[in-house]
Amino acid sequence: MYKKILIPLDGSEISEHALEHLKGIAMEPRITSIILLRVAETPIALIAGGSYGLEMAAKAKEQAKVDANNYLTKIANHLKKKKMNVETIVTDGIPADDILNYATENEVNLIIMSTHGRSGISRWFSGSVAEKVIRHSTVPVLISPPHGSRTGK
Numbered sequence: 516m517y518k519k520i521l522i523p524l525d526g527s528e529i530s531e532h533a534l535e536h537l538k539g540i541a542m543e544p545r546i547t548s549i550i551l552l553r554v555a556e557t558p559i560a561l562i563a564g565g566s567y568g569l570e571m572a573a574k575a576k577e578q579a580k581v582d583a584n585n586y587l588t589k590i591a592n593h594l595k596k597k598k599m600n601v602e603t604i605v606t607d608g609i610p611a612d613d614i615l616n617y618a619t620e621n622e623v624n625l626i627i628m629s630t631h632g633r634s635g636i637s638r639w640f641s642g643s644v645a646e647k648v649i650r651h652s653t654v655p656v657l658i659s660p661p662h663g664s665r666t667g668k
Contacts, residue, residue: 516543516545516624517540517543517545517546517624517625518545518546518547518548518622518624519546519547519548519549519550519621519622519623519624519625520537520540520541520546520548520549520550520623520624520625520626520627521550521552521614521617521618521621521623521625521626521627522534522537522549522550522551522552522626522627522628523552523553523554523610523614523626523628523644523648524551524552524553524586524587524590525553525554525610525644526553526582526583526586529629530628530629531590531629532629532659533627533628533629533657533659534590534594535659536627536657536659537549537594537599537627538597540625540627541594541599546599546600547600548600548601548602549594549599549600549601549602550601550602550603550604550617550621550623551587551590551591551601551602551603551604552603552604552605552606552613552614552617553583553586553587553603553604553605553606554583554605554606554607554608554609554610554613554614555576555579555580555582555583555605555606555607556579556607556610576607579607580605580607583605584603584605587603587604587605588603591603604617610644611644611647611648611651614626614628614644614648615647615648615651615652618652618653618654619653623654624654624655625654625655625656625657626648626652626654626655626656626657627656627657627659628644628645628648628656628657628658628659629645629658629659629660630643630645630658630659630660645658
C-alpha cells in the first residue's frame, strides 16, 4: 500500500515522536523509501536590518542548512542500522508548503508527523504546520500527538 513515506522533522524531540510510528509501518516489504525532511528556517530577526541584516541572514540560512543536514544524517544513520532505506532532504521555504510540495512532486504515499500540542495564543501566533498539511494534503497523513499532551500518553 505505501511505498514512499515522508517524515517532516523540525529538530525537536516532539517531532521525533513520529518516528515511533515508522517502526511498525516501515518493516512492510513494499516500503521502498523513507524520506526525512527538514525545513531550515532563518531567524526572522535577522531579515530586517539593511545590508548588514541581509548578510547575517544569508550566513544564518547557510548555517541552518548545515545544522539541519547534520541532524537528519544522525537520525537517518540510526534508521539505516535497522535496515531501512532512508533519504534526507533539507529545504529552506515555508514548512507546510515544502512538505506538501515535496509529497506531491515525489509521489509520496504517506506523511507521518507529530503535532506540537500548541493551543490558544501560541497556536494562533505560530500556526499549525500539521493542520495545514492535513487540510491540503492529497495523500494520507498520520498525525501523532506528543507525549504528555491532552490526547497523547
